[in-house]
Amino acid sequence: MLSENCYDVTKYPVGNPYDDIGAVINSIIADIKSRQTVSDQNDGGKPGAVIYVPPGDYRLATQVVIDVSYLKIVGSGHGFTSSSIRFNTPAHEAARWHEVWPGGSRMLVDISPDAADGEAAGAAFYVKRTGNPRISSVEFADFCIDGLHFISDGSEQNDPENTYKNGKTGIYVGSANDSFRITGMGLIYLEHGVIVYDADALAIDNNFIAECGNCIELKGMGQASRIANNFVGAGYRGHSIYAENYGGILVSSNNVFPRGASSVYFSGVVRSSLTGNRFHSFYPGMLVFAANCCENLVSSNHFLRDREPWAPMQKYDNGLDDLFGLLQIDGSNNSIIANHISETIGTEYVKPAGVKPVIINVVSGISNYIANNHIVATAEISHTNDAPNSACFSTQVGALLSISNLKELEVTAVLVQKGSVRNIVLDSGNDEQVEMDKTKNAFRGTPVPGKNGELSI
Amino acid sequence: MLSENCYDVTKYPVGNPYDDIGAVINSIIADIKSRQTVSDQNDGGKPGAVIYVPPGDYRLATQVVIDVSYLKIVGSGHGFTSSSIRFNTPAHEAARWHEVWPGGSRMLVDISPDAADGEAAGAAFYVKRTGNPRISSVEFADFCIDGLHFISDGSEQNDPENTYKNGKTGIYVGSANDSFRITGMGLIYLEHGVIVYDADALAIDNNFIAECGNCIELKGMGQASRIANNFVGAGYRGHSIYAENYGGILVSSNNVFPRGASSVYFSGVVRSSLTGNRFHSFYPGMLVFAANCCENLVSSNHFLRDREPWAPMQKYDNGLDDLFGLLQIDGSNNSIIANHISETIGTEYVKPAGVKPVIINVVSGISNYIANNHIVATAEISHTNDAPNSACFSTQVGALLSISNLKELEVTAVLVQKGSVRNIVLDSGNDEQVEMDKTKNAFRGTPVPGKNGELSI
């Protein structure tokens, strides 16, 4: 027999978790609240509970509403597999596949929200509590939330499974919260993976959040949180990691893969860090600092931008051209230090045609410090890809490993727009590659091989 | 039925875990030892056990003494919430709170040690074994240790819950040990969170150790350990991360928040790394290398120091003035590279009044390498804070996000004391901001915007 604060959705006497795990979990939460009623009894009283979800396919027809602290929902498998490859594989091929759906401890989100009801309406898990204190230490771990299908976006493409739209959200935290943990999860085919408002000391670690419209979105305002060691990759319309009005975020050691309109989009974020991440994108704007982001550190990251190699997705992009900046910075006193940035793209794909792509574009703000970034820009020799759609893996890896047949590509390594001054640009491009008013900013060009010697002392 | 090496404290026939989980766990350990008696039987013999602690409130009146290897104690919830906010909220407000105590799998430490008996006497978990081999692979995971209250420190303040004193320690490892793991824990309101002597290959990862007098302390001597991905924040008297006489420590991707007399204090630590952390402090001395720390790497960290914004704590600090150095370095051959350092403080709060705060203070040792650090110093325009004490979160985030109304603050970016020579300081401050004997050290100033051009080649 389980302890009274340990629940197993398959053993709970109310509801059928295979038909609607949402109703079962809501009933469990009601049970917890009916048993833990006193806020201060013998120095305790409301320790919360753990709800276990064994491996299995569970439909979720009713939204789970969480308003108790110290609730942990845990499975035994993040269960990710690529639904994107599957839906772009001809049906007759997929019919022979070993399996076609994600697995593990998997919830199938059956909620079909009206778009007018907003993101919360389409959430599998909706956390919200009024009053004090902030809801604390809710934990999601090691299970899978699968949105199943994307739907038509009304465009002419008639390509519903590639729209990244379905109005579904995996986890939506709608009120101020403290010390939450989201770890080891698998989130897939959701328009929004995780949305958290007003977080304090939130941990989003070691998850697999991919093939979602947007992956991780921190909204409202918040502080002192960590997004680390995740595999993340949004659709071409959305952001892999988004935050607004947060301070003290640490985004570290994530492997962020395409597509993602942006790998990271910060709006009004300050005093935060992006360190030790690997970012891979198919479009410009892979890192955007908007709305006066200040005093942030971007260091020791690997940025790679190349062209979409997989046929089914080559018709989509994020709409930005190569003058936007691979990194675009609006803000002051930021530090961009010791990053490697690779851009490799056939000159025929540069937009507008014939321009020099901009790598780091400082569009406004002052006193940014851009030092010791190594920018490698190459032009791919065009090649035809006639691989079948199901061969996504070999197509992608083949593209990634293509380092022969490259020639140098001329780029603007750093562009500082006219309104931005007092920036310091060091060893991140030579005199010809850095475009700015060198009387209003400070500059030391990367020494050019063959023109050397003067500086050794 | 559980396997014989799997225990659940709520199912064990001896003792009552709600009254004294310490006695129950000690009885379980005795049972393990009575069953696993032969050190070498069929190539095994002492595999250890796992003890599960379901969510609940468990008093711990008897110290747990661990002297067997391969023991794992695991719960289902770190259960952190802020007791500090709660104890600084008027009782009539807190009476309406949903809950007032931490939760999850929570142990309430009832031990009331005599200070004269030392730190081990007040430990909830005391690990010690004589003889060989070193005790190995003890694991603590996913539960909460709560010291409940701080007590009067005898001062005139009469502010007992804010003293960070109670003689209690969460986990105390008193003898040489190998391959321990402390992960996913919540430690709160303890004078010492974790103290480990003589560690080898210790992992302290993904914990939430806050509102403790000191959080993580590595003592004695040791090597090759990791402190990563934690949320940590000590009281104004103690250290968030402390180590002495260790080599090869990796402190990485932690989000270390105030207060903490120091975010990191190293004494005689060598050949170790602080990389990719986010440090936030309210006082000088946020990083201290004392007693000849050598060959350490400090890189890709974000340091922020501002002023305590929360009224109940504004009367406390760590006693250091702004000439101490935000980072103080005693030692040789250290590397401080590619960090972002922000200091923002109203000039009226600078101590001694009128001085230029020192950011990096090299007090002794030789041949340190300080390069590519971006130091942003600003003066906050003073503002009155009339928020209620319960509004800690909005007060903190409001302060953190304040990036308008800032003016530049003059600081000494790097100060190398007279006795220290052969240091190399590059691009970490301009000629006026770096104070040292430039004939005995090496220096290249950060180029100054508007005085530029000469160096581009």
Added chain:
Amino acid sequence: MLSENCYDVTKYPVGNPYDDIGAVINSIIADIKSRQTVSDQNDGGKPGAVIYVPPGDYRLATQVVIDVSYLKIVGSGHGFTSSSIRFNTPAHEAARWHEVWPGGSRMLVDISPDAADGEAAGAAFYVKRTGNPRISSVEFADFCIDGLHFISDGSEQNDPENTYKNGKTGIYVGSANDSFRITGMGLIYLEHGVIVYDADALAIDNNFIAECGNCIELKGMGQASRIANNFVGAGYRGHSIYAENYGGILVSSNNVFPRGASSVYFSGVVRSSLTGNRFHSFYPGMLVFAANCCENLVSSNHFLRDREPWAPMQKYDNGLDDLFGLLQIDGSNNSIIANHISETIGTEYVKPAGVKPVIINVVSGISNYIANNHIVATAEISHTNDAPNSACFSTQVGALLSISNLKELEVTAVLVQKGSVRNIVLDSGNDEQVEMDKTKNAFRGTPVPGKNGELSI
């Protein structure tokens, strides 16, 4: 009663897990396959399962063959202890030890493969599946795989337990795979810890893989994987971390200890990152980029090379001399930025005698960017070590903490071989320490203390 997709090896009705856990797990896998037969039923059908391994000693006589997705095998203890110290301790001492074997949820690998059958034949776990899709989301967590003994390598040493040879592999993934996770494991005394072919989005995190011939090997080709937060340390013959033909790997925050012929060996790896690691080695060649590794980032790492201090291992090394390079780079467009590199070795141990050791050796390729590395080279004053073999810990820590009695050692900080051009070397050694054709590469020497002043502007 457990849910049908939750298995416990000690409760399963077929076989005896203590005699052969391999046969039991294979029977469980057969049961899963017999129950989950339809690939697309009600939007699901093959969610997989979890197999729990309680703490205990389990012999593994039959290789486990995994060909189902979403299988998680999980224990309650990685159970590492040093078998190397134990086997180098005199038997009469070890006879008094508390325990002599690793523990936790421990599998004793009894497979004795014929070397001619290859690495897969000696694997405890062999994952392989033909057809589509790639096998996905298999997870190994929190248990121990122990190879028990090494065996004679036929050499004259007659030192079988120190050969790092036994033909055994812990986990061998032989076909293309997606979103696998290997976390919290303890792997010991295996010739190969983990070998994974053709991985996509593989996570190898928080493991303890040591005293293995080789620890982590990524083979075939693959992408977008992460090796993070591990303790790793191979034998003198093998590699701690090896990869070939991968792109987009993130190797981050690992604590890699000796020995290891290489800490990291990359062959034809591109667009990958090594950031925030702590590497410790006893030999040259601790980082090797071979076979045209391109566009990789090596930053914020701490490298330490000193001499083997432990008597039983002092007769072994990796056969390389000090001209090989502590880091050897074959490839183009790599970035080596903001690392700390310490080498400390008595001059009498330098090979060939009298040479200046090479720290970073660029042997071929073009346009590498080597900047802001702090290289600390010191000569240890020789001392005799008369500690008993069982005192491995104090011997190692004593050596690690030895920072007095050091004198400066002359080294070639950076050597660029003749065939390699257009490299950029900045602030990583002074003019005398960097050896390359300065007309074909670019160079700015680290300013030399006492010769300074010209560059401050």
